[in-house]
Amino acid sequence: MGVLKRYGTKLPITGKTPSVNLEEGSTPLVRLDRIGETLGVELWAKLEGCNPSGSFKDRGMVLAVAKALEDGAKALVCASTGNTSASAAAYAAHVGLPCYVLLPSGKVALGKLAQALIYGAKVIAIDGNFDKALEMAREAAEERSFAMVNSVNPYRLIAQKTGAWEICESLGRAPDIHAIPVGNACNISAYWAGYKEFKEWGQIPSLPKMMGFQAEGAAPLVTNEPCPNPETIATAIRIGNPVSAELARKAVRESGGQFNSVTDDEILKAQLMLAKDGGIFAEPASCATLAGLIKLKAAGKLPEGATAVMILTGNGLKDPDTALSQAGRPIKIGSTLKELLEALV
Numbered sequence: 001m002g003v004l005k006r007y008g009t010k011l012p013i014t015g016k017t018p019s020v021n022l023e024e025g026s027t028p029l030v031r032l033d034r035i036g037e038t039l040g041v042e043l044w045a046k047l048e049g050c051n052p053s054g055s056f057k058d059r060g061m062v063l064a065v066a067k068a069l070e071d072g073a074k075a076l077v078c079a080s081t082g083n084t085s086a087s088a089a090a091y092a093a094h095v096g097l098p099c100y101v102l103l104p105s106g107k108v109a110l111g112k113l114a115q116a117l118i119y120g121a122k123v124i125a126i127d128g129n130f131d132k133a134l135e136m137a138r139e140a141a142e143e144r145s146f147a148m149v150n151s152v153n154p155y156r157l158i159a160q161k162t163g164a165w166e167i168c169e170s171l172g173r174a175p176d177i178h179a180i181p182v183g184n185a186c187n188i189s190a191y192w193a194g195y196k197e198f199k200e201w202g203q204i205p206s207l208p209k210m211m212g213f214q215a216e217g218a219a220p221l222v223t224n225e226p227c228p229n230p231e232t233i234a235t236a237i238r239i240g241n242p243v244s245a246e247l248a249r250k251a252v253r254e255s256g257g258q259f260n261s262v263t264d265d266e267i268l269k270a271q272l273m274l275a276k277d278g279g280i281f282a283e284p285a286s287c288a289t290l291a292g293l294i295k296l297k298a299a300g301k302l303p304e305g306a307t308a309v310m311i312l313t314g315n316g317l318k319d320p321d322t323a324l325s326q327a328g329r330p331i332k333i334g335s336t337l338k339e340l341l342e343a344l345v
């Protein structure tokens with residue numbers, strides 16, 4: 001029924017907030033018994049790739065856009081090469097606002113760029129890096145009274161708490177372990193805030209341990225220093241200086257959790273395992289969660305029989321190139337039944 005409808009009473013919306021709804025949220029929580037058995041835990045996957053633009057970004061974007069409309073913004077603007085731009089472009093199209101996406105020239109992931117373009121956003125490639133794009137977007141937003149919908153927008157974080165509420169409502173409690181990929185660290189912070197509120201409101205008796213996973217080449221929260229040149233195949237978490245670092249550190253500390261890093265190779269192996277043993281195709285950043293749980297298990301740090309939820313933040317179809325690089329190839333045959341039967345082994 002959409003995030004604003006399902007959780008409107010718990011979100012900062014007023015009689016004047018326009019209703020915006022692409023039926024985001026209420027995503028599947030799927031139990032993965034085969035992989036769970038290997039890990040010795042009761043394993044669940046929250047399929048955020050089932051959101052309308054294919055990532056969790058829609059949960060926060062719906063409120064950011066509703067608030068932008070309420071405030072009379074004439075357009076949306078964001079700097080992003082990834083899922084934020086896809087989500088912003090989708091909601092802008094849905095409500096009939098222009099959307100401007102600033103990209104660093106030549107640093108564009110093709111699948112996500114295709115989304116921004118097909119939704120009709122004006123995609124502007126600037127001669128500079130992402131930080132420069134963000135700075136320019138901010139200045140332009142101010143000059144023109146456009147709404148800035150990067151994760152600096154506070155409404156995004158607020159509405160992303162709904163993911164935690166959905167999990168608690170599905171399980172009837174919070175999980176013991178919450179595994180999540182960490183880039184700008186907004187989502188881990190939002191989930192922790194959501195869990196804590198549900199406990200305060202008497203909806204759940206206990207809180208999960210927040211386990212945040214970063215890619216080894218972009219792990220500022222693991223090394224405890226900014227990473228000037230972040231590098232990983234998991235582009236959605238290729239972030240060197242997370243916006244919500246302090247909130248995320250607090251979430252991990254308060255919950256008794258941990259930050260850990262995983263290598264690109266471990267991420268790819270986990271992506272394959274999720275697909276082959278779980279029937280779920282998630283983009284590389286999302287698979288840092290399973291890679292992380294496998295690593296914890298190997299280190300003897302995954303309690304037997306615990307309930308663990310992985311947030312699979314984005315759909316695998318967004319990055320088919322990475323998947324194809326390890327997925328094998330079709331078998332080529334001629335057109336006889338004999339050849340076909342030989343291939344069916």
Ligand SMILES: *Cc1c(COP(=O)(O)O)cnc(C)c1O
Pocket residue numbers: 055056057082083084181182183184185186187188236237283285286313314315
């Ligand atoms: C944005 C994003 C992340 C990182 O979330 P943060 O809030 O920046 O930590 C992880 N995975 C996917 C697919 C994303 O789009």
